[in-house]
Amino acid sequence: MTTTDLPRTAPGTAAKIAELARRREVARLGARDAVDKQHAKGKLTARERVDAFLDPGSFVEVDELVRHGAGAYGDDTREAYGDGVVTGYGLVDGRPVCVYAQDFTVFGGSVGERVGQKIVKVMQRAIEVGCPIVGLNDSGGARIQEGVASLAAYGEIGYHIALASGVVPQISLILGPCAGGAVYGPAATDVVVMVENTSHQFVTGPDVVRAVTGEDVSFEELGGPAANAAAGNVHYVASDEQDALDWVQALLSYLPSNNLDEPPDFGGAGLELSADDLALNEIIPDEPNRLYDMRGVIRHVVDDGEFLEMQAAFAPNLLVGLARIEGRTVGVVANQPLHLSGALDIDASEKGARFIQFCDAFNIPVLTLVDVPGYFPGLAQERGGIIRRGVKLSFAYATATVPMVTVIVRKAYGGGYASMGCKHYRVDANLAWPTAEIAVMGGEAAVSVLFRRQLQEAVAAGDVESLHAALVAAYRAEKCTPYEAAERGYVDAVIAPSETRTEVAKALRMLRTKRQASPARKHPNTPL
Numbered sequence: 001m002t003t004t005d006l007p008r009t010a011p012g013t014a015a016k017i018a019e020l021a022r023r024r025e026v027a028r029l030g031a032r033d034a035v036d037k038q039h040a041k042g043k044l045t046a047r048e049r050v051d052a053f054l055d056p057g058s059f060v061e062v063d064e065l066v067r068h069g070a071g072a073y074g075d076d077t078r079e080a081y082g083d084g085v086v087t088g089y090g091l092v093d094g095r096p097v098c099v100y101a102q103d104f105t106v107f108g109g110s111v112g113e114r115v116g117q118k119i120v121k122v123m124q125r126a127i128e129v130g131c132p133i134v135g136l137n138d139s140g141g142a143r144i145q146e147g148v149a150s151l152a153a154y155g156e157i158g159y160h161i162a163l164a165s166g167v168v169p170q171i172s173l174i175l176g177p178c179a180g181g182a183v184y185g186p187a188a189t190d191v192v193v194m195v196e197n198t199s200h201q202f203v204t205g206p207d208v209v210r211a212v213t214g215e216d217v218s219f220e221e222l223g224g225p226a227a228n229a230a231a232g233n234v235h236y237v238a239s240d241e242q243d244a245l246d247w248v249q250a251l252l253s254y255l256p257s258n259n260l261d262e263p264p265d266f267g268g269a270g271l272e273l274s275a276d277d278l279a280l281n282e283i284i285p286d287e288p289n290r291l292y293d294m295r296g297v298i299r300h301v302v303d304d305g306e307f308l309e310m311q312a313a314f315a316p317n318l319l320v321g322l323a324r325i326e327g328r329t330v331g332v333v334a335n336q337p338l339h340l341s342g343a344l345d346i347d348a349s350e351k352g353a354r355f356i357q358f359c360d361a362f363n364i365p366v367l368t369l370v371d372v373p374g375y376f377p378g379l380a381q382e383r384g385g386i387i388r389r390g391v392k393l394s395f396a397y398a399t400a401t402v403p404m405v406t407v408i409v410r411k412a413y414g415g416g417y418a419s420m421g422c423k424h425y426r427v428d429a430n431l432a433w434p435t436a437e438i439a440v441m442g443g444e445a446a447v448s449v450l451f452r453r454q455l456q457e458a459v460a461a462g463d464v465e466s467l468h469a470a471l472v473a474a475y476r477a478e479k480c481t482p483y484e485a486a487e488r489g490y491v492d493a494v495i496a497p498s499e500t501r502t503e504v505a506k507a508l509r510m511l512r513t514k515r516q517a518s519p520a521r522k523h524p525n526t527p528l
């Protein structure tokens with residue numbers, strides 16, 4: 001049935017109600033062949049996605065009967081009800097959420113005037129009531145037929161994303177081939193999720209790339225999940241659509257509904273020393289340059305070992321993600337010695353800074369675990385702008401006002417010490433393990449600068465190796481410890497690794513009521 005088959009007038013109340021039912025049915029069913037095409041690609045339809053995401057029966061649709069009304073499309077049968085997007089609100093684990101789901105079966109989910117109006121309407125509702133906005137994107141971008149009206153629609157959406165930023169959590173799922181405006185919007189939201197095999201995102205597709213630059217690149221290479229994850233555009237790559245929806249549900253359980261709310265409290269686990277706590281005493285290798293997986297440390301400190309890692313494939317030298325301590329959300333930032341020995345580079349600095357800003361916006365305390373040999377040196381990093389881009393990390397710590405706790409587990413050298421949540425940038429509680437090495441630089445590098453002349457003389461005398469080893473050992477014993485920092489109060493306490501969970505929990509308890517005022521200003525001029 002097409003909408004033109006519907007009766008234009010109806011004689012009585014019963015017939016009018018029947019007409020409403022028919023129109024609703026038309027709106028909900030969509031075009032059968034388009035739905036089959038969507039399923040054949042391994043994708044759900046917009047309504048199926050909404051149903052799978054929200055608590056059963058909780059969805060309230062808004063603007064179901066909106067049509068594009070553009071008139072210029074020629075064929076009236078293409079005036080689908082809903083016009084390319086399903087919008088409304090519902091519950092996730094009993095908490096309100098606004099959603100929009102683009103309908104690829106209608107003009108490829110492209111965004112015209114009415115689609116834009118519908119999306120903006122639910123965004124405004126979310127901002128007013130203070131609930132997250134979840135966007136299920138499956139769209140070819142601006143609707144070509146509607147010309148500048150489509151660009152205006154995207155402009156309105158982009159404006160409201162910026163307005164909602166830091167007010168309510170905004171989460172974007174990329175669930176199909178998304179181009180143009182369909183990727184600019186999500187990129188400005190807090191979290192982006194893609195799905196293996198079925199989702200792609202790029203500013204311009206392979207054909208345009210070929211025409212403009214001459215590069216011959218596949219869909220996957222240009223905009224597949226792996227490419228986007230490596231570029232830092234994506235926080236999680238799901239194995240299928242259900243996995244994506246499940247992950248977002250889990251993510252929401254860590255977040256407050258808005259910036260004036262606290263994240264949900266799942267209740268404390270108790271502070272008795274456990275076998276898991278004691279295992280931390282064994283985690284740092286005796287050899288200073290031996291690798292270990294920082295995820296192991298995180299899992300021993302947080303509730304049930306659960307760590308919702310984000311952007312795992314981007315800057316793997318810095319781990320970021322959400323977890324809970326005593327049932328309350330914390331954002332974890334941690335160097336990962338398995339990659340670049342945990343050194344900070346441009347990508348890691350930007351990844352960490354954006355995550356800290358996200359936590360700060362949504363009242364999520366930040367737990368930092370430090371094992372950093374410094375900033376990663378080299379021409380590529382300098383040419384890439386590490387001076388300008390590397391500073392973002394310390395700036396994020398300095399401007400955040402949520403409770404912050406830092407634990408130095410091993411190295412904290414030079415700029416790495418400064419940038420990874422040190423006391424001087426106003427982190428609240430700074431702890432160090434006895435294995436901490438807090439210094440301007442490591443032994444080898446320090447000795448080569450401080451004792452260059454003596455070492456050159458020793459080369460001539462033939463005993464350079466033993467002198468070098470003795471100097472490094474002396475430097476390490478004197479400088480590469482937590483005690484110089486502890487003597488100055490730059491770390492509040494040196495603790496056994498096994499005490500970490502309890503000490504962090506106590507610090508977070510004490511900091512729960514932290515209020516930090518900043519000087520009056522419009523906003524800091526954040527280095528972007």
Ligand code: HXC
Pocket residue numbers: 106107108109110139140141142143144145151154155177178179180181182184205
């Ligand atoms: C109108 C569109 C459309 C669009 C797709 N369709 N994109 N209709 N406007 N932007 C329609 C197709 O005509 C087709 O209609 C149906 O959707 C499905 O599209 P297919 O091409 O058959 O699907 P697929 O092969 O999967 O390819 C999907 C795609 C491709 C990669 C998204 O359609 C594509 O490249 N579209 C154009 C992308 C683009 O350049 N968008 C404009 C970006 S500019 P039928 O009738 O055949 O089913 C932009 C500016 C934003 O967004 C500015 C913000 C301020």
